[in-house]
Amino acid sequence: MRVLGIETSCDETGVAVYDSEFGLLGDSLYSQVEIHERFGGVVPELASRDHIRKTLPLIQEVLEKSGTTLKEIDGIAYTAGPGLIGALLVGASIGRSLGMSLDVPTVGVHHMEGHLLAPMLEDNPPSFPFVALLVSGGHTQLVRVDGIGRYELLGESLDDAAGEAFDKVGKMLGLAYPGGPRVAKLAESGTPGRFTFPRPMTNRPGLEFSFSGLKTYVRNTLAEELAKTGEVDDQTKADVAFAFEDAVVQTFVIKCRRALQQTGLKSLIIAGGVSANLRLREGLQAMVEKEKSALFYAKPRFCTDNGAMIAYAGCQRLLAGEFDGLEINVRPRWPLDSLSPIQQSA
Ligand code: KG4
Ligand code: ZN
Secondary structure (H helix, E strand, O other): OEEEEEEOOOOEEEEEEEEOOOEEEEEEEEEOHHHHHOOOOOOHHHHHHHHHHHHHHHHHHHHHHOOOOHHHOOEEEEEEEOOOHHHHHHHHHHHHHHHHHHOOOEEEEEHHHHHHHHHHHOOOOOOOOEEEEEEOOOOEEEEEEEEOOEEEEEEEEOOOOHHHHHHHHHHHOOOOOOHHHHHHHHHOOOOOOOOOOOOOOOOOOOOOEOOHHHHHHHHHHHHHHHHHHOOOOHHHHHHHHHHHHHHHHHHHHHHHHHHHHHHOOOEEEEEOHHHHOHHHHHHHHHHHHHOOOEEEEOOHHHOOOOHHHHHHHHHHHHHOOOOOOOOOOOOOOOOHHHOOOOOOOO
């Protein structure tokens, strides 16, 4: 089955063609970062309007790139939520209309299920069951995954998502949006040990997260430096970025180890934008080796939002016989553990 995937839940238009027999045939991404940069965050209405401009040309481009004609498309998958409602409606309307005109089934995909399954696109994919750490701009969740649609939430953030914390700290350090990759870059020249930030909620049992206290710690540290010396120099900013990233990584290492031990599972996958973070990958890799477990993740461009993960997840659901009714539905809020399980075909 050959599936066209469309992702428009936030500030990236992603399109891909995935074939259940031949794998990923082509994908393209258009990032709206430049549009939103000067506002310091995503402006929903601007996002929707730009998705309208970009989605059809991107579909055309990916079809050409993957040597696929519209007639060869057997199904269409689009992100139905969670996300910005206007942005979601663009992908859903285009996906559903194209499906109707081609007379092929369409399916609305859960964005985080897409992220969660992205490591399946790699050469050495994980097999079920596994523990998944989902870390994006809007979500921080630990999930037990027993199959597609068989998700048990083990713990999540009580306040900010990890990516959101990275972005807010980026802002405090005077970095452009999105702060995550920029904080990571700045941390490379940071001095280990100059600052040590707390690892939130690691001293008590459980698998919940909280990042707002850590964020405040960063703000206070920068304010103290400013009061002391009258400025926050570049080296200090890098040292703060290092300490922040280190605290986030160590928090995830502690909680993921706990999740593996509690579930008795031996595979950990990380997915979502923050899973592109190199120090997070290194920290978790060292931990799983000690736990005699294995770590899986997607290549960096499939960690952040993309069409390939939606095409893949949609293909699995279409193969299992799922498809939309006549109405166009999107769900800005949509709990991952409310999804229905499918027959394992991955
Ligand atoms: O999954 P994603 O592309 O979009 C959402 O579904 O939210 O995640 C975006 C988030 C942003 O907060 C961004 O700053 C963060 O992922 N991010 C990173 C890195 N690359 C992206 N955070 C830390 N280190 C990175 N290398
Ligand atoms: Zn995402």
